[in-house]
Amino acid sequence: MSNRLLEINNLNISFGSGKNVFNAVTDISLSVSTGQTAALIGESGSGKSVTSLSVLKLLPANGRAESGSIRFDDKEILQMTEKEMQKIRGNEISMIFQDAIASLNPAMKVGVQITEGLKYHKQMPKSELRTVALTLLEQVGFHNPAHIFDQYPSQLSGGMKQRILIAMAISCRPKLIIADEPTTALDVTIQRQVLDLIADYKIREDASVLMITHDFGVVAEYADWVYVMFGGRIVESGDVFTIFNNPIHPYTKGLIGCIPSLESDGDRLKSVYDYSFEEAGYKGRKFAPETYSMESKVYHAPSSLIEVEPGHYVRLFDESEVTIVG
Numbered sequence: 330m331s332n333r334l335l336e337i338n339n340l341n342i343s344f345g346s347g348k349n350v351f352n353a354v355t356d357i358s359l360s361v362s363t364g365q366t367a368a369l370i371g372e373s374g375s376g377k378s379v380t381s382l383s384v385l386k387l388l389p390a391n392g393r394a395e396s397g398s399i400r401f402d403d404k405e406i407l408q409m410t411e412k413e414m415q416k417i418r419g420n421e422i423s424m425i426f427q428d429a430i431a432s433l434n435p436a437m438k439v440g441v442q443i444t445e446g447l448k449y450h451k452q453m454p455k456s457e458l459r460t461v462a463l464t465l466l467e468q469v470g471f472h473n474p475a476h477i478f479d480q481y482p483s484q485l486s487g488g489m490k491q492r493i494l495i496a497m498a499i500s501c502r503p504k505l506i507i508a509d510e511p512t513t514a515l516d517v518t519i520q521r522q523v524l525d526l527i528a529d530y531k532i533r534e535d536a537s538v539l540m541i542t543h544d545f546g547v548v549a550e551y552a553d554w555v556y557v558m559f560g561g562r563i564v565e566s567g568d569v570f571t572i573f574n575n576p577i578h579p580y581t582k583g584l585i586g587c588i589p590s591l592e593s594d595g596d597r598l599k600s601v602y603d604y605s606f607e608e609a610g611y612k613g614r615k616f617a618p619e620t621y622s623m624e625s626k627v628y629h630a631p632s633s634l635i636e637v638e639p640g641h642y643v644r645l646f647d648e649s650e651v652t653i654v655g
């Protein structure tokens with residue numbers, strides 16, 4: 330078996346029907362190897378969440394994977410039935426959602442909520458559930474697990490609730506964790522704790538993480554492999570060192586330029602668009618995903634990723650590599 334636990338190939342996802350079809354994700358390919366963290370980074374609306382939801386077959390009702398493949402542990406997800414997916418969700422793949430704190434049941438003790446997955450997926454006897462839940466609470470950093478077990482969500486802070494969610498996510502010892510901006514609502518110290526807990530789990534269990542983020546600082550610290558998304562496509566990918574040392578696509582450069590730095594001497598934080606305007610010398614988004622217009626002509630950019638050095642892929646964007654189609 331390959332060590333690619335998750336492998337997405339040429340995935341296309343659209344919403345709507347008839348004339349109102351909208352392609353949210355176009356020709357995405359990515360993989361997450363065993364024991365590694367892959368980050369999917371891009372601005373809001375670039376298709377990160379839609380891609381990750383498709384791995385669990387949890388797309389909204391008006392969305393669908395049109396073509397491509399999603400292989401997890403050498404099984405094709407897109408061909409699985411709902412019943413088969415129920416055995417995978419929360420068991421082999423866990424997802425920590427952006428706004429997941431709201432999903433905690435306010436009327437149930439958090440300790441009991443942690444045991445739900447174990448009852449459902451592992452048929453664990455009642456006598457063992459409490460002991461396992463206490464261990465999980467310890468693993469996510471609670472020094473007084475017996476006390477926390479009996480608390481209701483309203484008695485806990487946001488950061489504590491986030492740790493409960495991580496305990497739930499890891500309870501069945503999933504092979505893959507999908508973390509969709511799990512820290513957006515939290516302050517910086519707690520963000521780090523949450524990301525560290527996910528990283529600890531990954532190391533302890535030799536598990537894999539697909540991390541969805543818009544923060545290159547987080548990518549630098551936690552990811553092994555990076556996929557940069559723009560407009561529903563991957564525009565650059567490679568291992569984290571290569572992407573930081575030799576970013577090629579203007580959008581990637583822009584994102585890296587957005588990381589606040591202590592040495593920046595008080596400079597205004599550049600937005601990605603400022604960067605592309607200045608660096609690319611174009612009026613408009615030079616690196617638009619497929620077509621863009623300039624001086625009343627429409628340009629069509631080649632849509633394939635090119636391997637510019639071993640393992641480093643970039644979608645072409647240079648004017649010399651653009652053909653005029655209209």
Ligand SMILES: Nc1ncnc2c1ncn2[C@@H]1O[C@H](COP(=O)(O)OP(=O)(O)OP(=O)(O)O)[C@@H](O)[C@H]1O
Nearest residue numbers: 344353371372373374375376377378379380389391
């Ligand atoms: N139910 C839906 N119906 C129609 N379009 C949708 C639906 N859900 C998402 N989209 C569209 O799909 C595109 C990708 O959205 P997605 O949520 O994956 O972006 P994202 O990169 O995860 O952004 P964010 O960081 O804000 O979550 C967006 O243009 C979005 O408007």
